[in-house]
Amino acid sequence: MNRPALRRTLAPAALVLGLAATSLGVAGPASAAPAAGFETLRPVCSAQLPIAHPGCAAGTSYRGAPLPDGTANQVVQLSGVDRFATAAAIAEHGFPEADVAVLVSGEDRHLVDALSAAPLARSLAAPVLLGTRDAVPTATAAYLQQHRVRAVLLVGGADALGGATAERLRALGVTSVARVAGADRYETSRDLVALMPPAAHGWVASGEDDHLVDALAASGPAARLAEPLLLVADGDPLPAAAALTARGVTSTTVTGGPEGVAPEALAPLPAPQRAAGEDRYGTAAELAVESVDRGLDAEDLLFAPGVTGHLVDALAAGPLGRATLLVGDVESSFDVVEAWFDTFGSGRVTAVGAVEIDG
Structure with missing residues (x-):
């Protein structure tokens, strides 16, 4: 498939930053044959998975998100009164049946710990939910119950999700609790990738605080394609390269420009190719086009906040597995969205968190 040129025209909807409330739906049991009109999720568990996954043991299939109905300009809003409720609303949409969840910190300073979690979560037919160091928020607890x-599966160390969090989970009826946490963000990322199924292609992003948004934009495509998303350190890229090779990766999409992942960090990676724009919004668009080139539906699009302070919403939305555009309050963000609609048309758009669509 040739990569189309994005160009600007009038978009069919206006985008605003806001926050809308939504409520959780009613849970349904897992099933052997999920209903027509919904995604079917089948977990793939490695022997190293530290939790007991009921679905892997029983060969269970799960009902996932509704499939697009083919209607043009369809809008789905997934938001809550706070980031924890937003993550729960995303989970209810994408994982209405689940035996397993991946819990990450909802605090901005621990965002990096979970950047590689979305592909693993989807491979387990599990949502990403948010917790805090010492508590399980109400919306998270409601989904679990x-x-x-x-x-x-907890992702991150005790400073991100402490012992009290694990005890609270057990009080909610969770019988299998385990943690993935390395000595630093890069080792945590490699440990998560080691639990993924083998894949020929991988995605790499910077682990530096100023460039974390690039990994968020890549998490949806990586999750849909069941491919690892790994953080790489500019000063020591060899462990990342080894982790990708161990999963069978032979080609790599590098997210963002050289200010994020330095040229010298690319050399040991398997057949690296960059996807980068002029800013975070342009980079997200390049990653989205890359994902469409590799098989994702261009008309089943996710809008996530690209503004610092709301990036956690994109983290929770990664397991939905959709091409993702970041939305902000700058002209370049709107240019990218308008260009996308002009190039690909508009089918279903799912807006999460602080992104609202005013049609």
């Missing part, structure tokens, strides 16, 4: 989730 309503769905009778029995296994939770």
Whole structure:
């Protein structure tokens, strides 16, 4: 497929930054044959998975998100009163049946710990939910209880999700709790990737605080394609390269420009190719086009906040597995959105968190 040129015209909807409330739906049991009109999720568990996944043991299939109905300009809003409720609303949409969840910190300073979690979560047919160091927020607890989730994988160390969080999960009926946490963000990322199924292609992003947004934009495509998303350190890229090779990766999409992942960090990666724009919004668009080139539906699009302070919404939306555009309050963001609609048309657009669509 030739990569289309994005160009600007009038978009069919206006985008604003706001926050709308939504409520959780009613849980349904997992099923052997999910209903027509919904995604079917089948977990793939490695022998190294530290939690007991009921679905892997029983060969269970799960009902996932509704499939697009083919209607033009369809809008789905997934938002809550706070970031925890937004993550729960995303989980209810994408994972209405679940035995397992992945829990990450909802605090901005720990955002980096979970950047590689979305592909693993989707491979487990599990949503990404948010917690805090010492508590399980109300919306997170409600999802776990309503769905009778029995296994939770914590991502990050005790400073991100402490011992009290694990105890609270057990009080909610979770019987299998385990943690993935390395000595630093890069080792945590490699440990998550090691639990992924093998893949021929991988995605690499900077682990530096100023460039984390690039990994968020790549998480949806990586999750849909069941491919690893790995953080690479400019000063020591060899462990990342080894982790990708161990999963069978032979080609790599590098997210963002050289100010994020330095040229010298590319050399050891398997067949690296950059996807980068002039800013975070342009980079997200390049990653989205790359994902369409590799098989994702261009008319089933996710809008996530690209503004610092709301990036966590994109983290929770990654397991939905959709091409993702970041939305902000700058002209370049709107230019990218308008160009996308002009090039690909508009089918279903799912807006999460602080992004609202005013049609």
